[in-house]
Structure formats: structure tokens, C-alpha cells
Amino acid sequence: MIYREAGQFKASYEADMQIFPIRQDRIAIAAIVLFAFVGVPLLASEYWFQAIITPALIFSLAALGLNILTGYAGQLSLGAAGFMAVGAFATYNFMLRIDGMPFLVAMVLGGVCAALVGIVFGLPSLRIKGFYLAVATLAAQFFILWVLVKFPWFSNYSASGVITAQEIAILGWTVDEPVEKYLLTLAVVTVLALAAKNMARTHTGRAWMAVRDMDVAAEVIGIPLMKTKLQAFAISSFYCGVAGALYAYTYLGTVEPEAFNLDLSFKILFMIIIGGVGTVLGSFLGAAFITLLPIFLNQLFHALFGDSLPPAFASNVELMIFGGLIIFFLIVEPHGLARLWQIGKEKLRIWPFPH
């Protein structure tokens, strides 16, 4: 009843081609964004901003980046965290070495650096695919971290290799409170998520999906493989790079190259598997799920066993639950949480009739 698009006629091409053609979707998205910008800052506590919402948003962005590459363009990558590291360290260096560099510009430039590195490591995808490529992206992961650790120039010769994020100032607005950091993160994520949603349905996104579904066929119908694949690598790495910059600046504050290790890459991969491969919504759901799960488990263990539990036990059980969930999701719902929402939408559309 509520979710029924009957009567919504499109009278112009513009109306037909908008990102959310159904009115209910538009209203829902607007309401969610409005709530995120106005409601959440009023409701949530400092702890929530620092430990849960901001990192979840940042991971959503990284997952979005990986989803573009793996979900839309079908190029399996295990190096997402490497590109995040490039973004974080490039942003740091732009801020450090250029006087009066605005943070947002530095962040975009950091993303561009990540995109360039992404293109370089995407080059093998022209020759190899599937597992071979997945393994090849590990080269990016290890090589980037090695460079950042071995050449102290990148961390401004700090003894421990740790970089400390400079103060963020945007047009005289100093971002230092958790709420402000959240709002900044949210703004960046909203813009990039809408851009991704838009890209996915344009010529670019369709070309990605064609390459994903069958690259030989895509080439036959005239999609330039090289351009499409490298574009996917570049845009994906850009997203990851920006996420990395936010990770360093609005979440952690101080960060070392080791923070962007293989585990983080896997985590981001898990986010898109659980959230839904090849959906924008899935990136958010997956990131929220993976961020909240350890906190939830922690609470659960605490409630069940009190303080008597050795910490190693909890972390091992957590590993097992993580792994088990991945397998469970792949078996039961390979399209992830986003698919559940889609099913819900279909049901709503025909409600109150069951079929």
C-alpha cells in the first residue's frame, strides 16, 4: 500500500532518469540523510561517535570502493587496505608539505594518489583475471605497506613510523569535536555514495557490469576492456583512498602503516560479502554489521560470563564467528543483507497480497 509506484508517471526524460525514480525512495533517502545530519548529532553520545558511527561510515566508504571494483566490475581484490594507506599517507604529506593546504583539497589529492597507484596495480588485470588477479592484488597490499615503512619520508621521519593527523580546518571551521568529525565524515560519505549510486546506473556502471558478467562478451559488443577495468580500479582506489584519509583524520588521529594490514583488507571484503556484492546499500549494511558485531559479541560475552573470561578466548571465538558468518552468508544469502531489503521492498509493493 505505502510502497506502490502506481500513478507516478514520468513526463520527461529528466524525470525518468533521476537517481531515485520512485517517490517513496526519494522521501526515504531524504529522511535518512536528514536524520543522519540532524537527528544523530542530537541523539548519540560522544562514545558512539568516536567508536561506532564514524568508523562505520568510513568503512562504508572503503567497502563502497571495493564494491565498485569487486561487486560492479568483477575484479576480485585483496588490497583495499593498501589503497586506504596510500590515501591516508598522501593526505598527510599534502597537508604537511604545502603551506595552507585546505584539508578537503588534500583529501581529494590523497584520493587521486590512491587512484594512480590503483591504476598501476590494476594493469595486471588486463592480462590476468579471477584468482590470479586476487593474488596479484596482494602484491599491492604488501608493497605499499613496505614502501610506507621503509621510506621514512612518508611519515616525516617519525621514529615509529606513526603519522599524527594535522588539525582539520575548513574555511575557518575547526573540526576537532567528535560530532564535527562525524558531520564531516558524513558529508563526504553522502556525496561519494550518491556519486557511486549514480555512476552505477550510467554508461560507466553498465560497462563495469558487462565486464563483470563476461568480459569476452563485453569486448565483443564494443566495451573497451582496458579503459573500463582501469577506470574501475582508479575509482575504487579513489574511494578507498578517501576512506583511508578519513580513517586517519576523523577516526584514529594517529595511525601507522600497520593499521592498514591484510586483516583490514579482509574485513572490507567481508563487509561487501555480508552487505551485498554489487550494491551501494550493501556497503553500508555490511560495514555497520562488521563494526557492530565485535561490540555486540563483547557485550554478549560480558553478560554471559562476566569478567572471568580470558580475553584470548573472546577474541578467538570472535574469529570463529566471523569466519562462520561469512560461510553462512555465502551459503544462505549470497547476495547479502541488501538482498533482504530488496525482498522486503518487493513484498511491500504487493502488500497486502502475499503473491
Added chain:
Amino acid sequence: MTFFFEVLIAGLLSGMLYALVALGFVLIFKASGVFNFAQGAMVYFAALTFVGVGEKLLLWFGWAPGSFASFLGSLLVTLAAMVVLAILIERFMLRGLVNQPLITLFMATIGLTFFIDGLAQLIWGSNVRGLDIGITDEPVMWLLDSANMLVSKFDLTAAAIAAILVAVLTVFFQYTKTGRALRAVADDHQAALSIGVPLERIWVIVWVAAGVVALVAGLIWGARNGVQYALSFTALKALPVLILGGFTSIPGAIVGGLIIGASEKLAEVYLGPYVGGGIDSWFPYIMALAFLLIRPEGLFGEKHIDRV
């Protein structure tokens, strides 16, 4: 020059160990089309179980680790554990994923990696353990005397064990009925099922075989470097070996392992000082990548023809 050969031989021998882990990958991939990322975790699990059981045997029966009785007891229990693990994996993971895209199966094995790592440490704890399998890590005397070269006896034994394992596996895959069934499963799950290949049993066999290879690799690596979480990462070392040698080729895994092992050590010794060292974390990957640009299917991989 002697130094060069020393480095080369040390590299070749450690490459043999990489090849051993890579072999586990090839085995499962060749026989079921699954790219098993969890092989490293299985190596860790096997080694940890072996050591853990040894400790329990000492506690219950007073069999000291390293003694023959303890070795045999631990070996049997660990083998049994690997069989149980294979059955559980088949029952709870693979059966639900029949005929899914191979990428999905691959991601499931990443999940499996986490699960096994967690399980191993949950049961046996995460302390670093020593492992004694009765082979000492000392230089071979006559080589030291005659050519003035340091070659570890341990490495040589490990290489010999790996060679025997490869020979057995090759025979098994090429000349037995089960071997043929395995290859049928790798080509197409559903087609294999429909001509009467017992998919479930085949999968269990494959994973048991991979478990045995993991156990051998775990024993050798564990005896070398101690049984610790880092063992799980030996899998990452084996990956460039795989892409170099081709995913489906047992000889490829061996040759790839030798090349990677040797070039990694040589690069570390001769190139490392110019760029600050520690390049063995990525050098194999970059090398394998560069190689793939010339020959995308790897050294011995099957040439793949794309059709629409």
C-alpha cells in the same frame, strides 16, 4: 662464489617448503576447482594439534615429545583430526555451495581461514611452541669439508620428504580411478554429479589429502620456526609460487617454489641492501606478476580459451 651458491641453495631449499604449502593449494584446486585460501590455516591447525597432542601424551602417559611413541601417537591423532575437519568442511560448507561460482567458494575459504585460526587457538592456546621431529638443523659435514658450503641437513631432509609426497600425489592423481573422478569434479560439479561421481566423498578425499599435505608442511615449518600464528601466513608465501607455477600443476608448484625461494633469497641478499631490506614480503609477488604479464597462465598452467 661459494657465498652465492650458499644463498642459492638455501633459497632453493626454503623454496621447497613453499612448494609444499603450494602443493596443498594445487591439490584442492586441481581436484575440486576450489581455490582454498584456508590451506595456511590448515597448516597451522595441523602443527598446533600435533604439538598439543604431544603435550597431552606427556601428561597422561609420560611420552616425551620427540620420542618415537609420542611422534606416532600425535601423528595418528592429528591425522584423525584432519579427517574430521575435512568431513566437517564438506558437510557444513561445500555441500551448501555446490555449483556456485568459484569466486564464491574462494571467499568462503577466506571465512574458513578465520574459523580454523580461531578454532586452533581456542583449543590449544596461542603460545609459540617448539616442535621436535628428530631432525637436527646442522650443516652437512662433507659439503662443508669438500666445497666449504653451508647446507642444512634439515632443509635437505625436508626437500626429500616434499619430493616423495609429490611423487605419491602425482601417481594418485594420474593413475587411479579416484584421481580421475577428482579431475571430473574440478571441471564441473554438476556434470560430475550427474554421471555418478560421488561428489561428497570426492570432496572429503580431496580435503583429507590437503590436510595430510598441510600436516607435513606444518611439521617441517613448525620444526624450523616454532609453531606459531605466523605459520598461517605461510599460505601467503605460497601464493606467488602458485601464480608462477600455474594453479593446476603439481610440477608447477615445485618449480615455482624453487624459483620463488631462490630469487627471494638472492634478491634479499643482493638487492635488499640498496632499498633498505625486507623486500621478501613483496618481491615474490612482483616477480610472479611480472612473469604473468608475459605468460598469463603461469609456467605450467593450462591455457585457457575464452568463448562467449
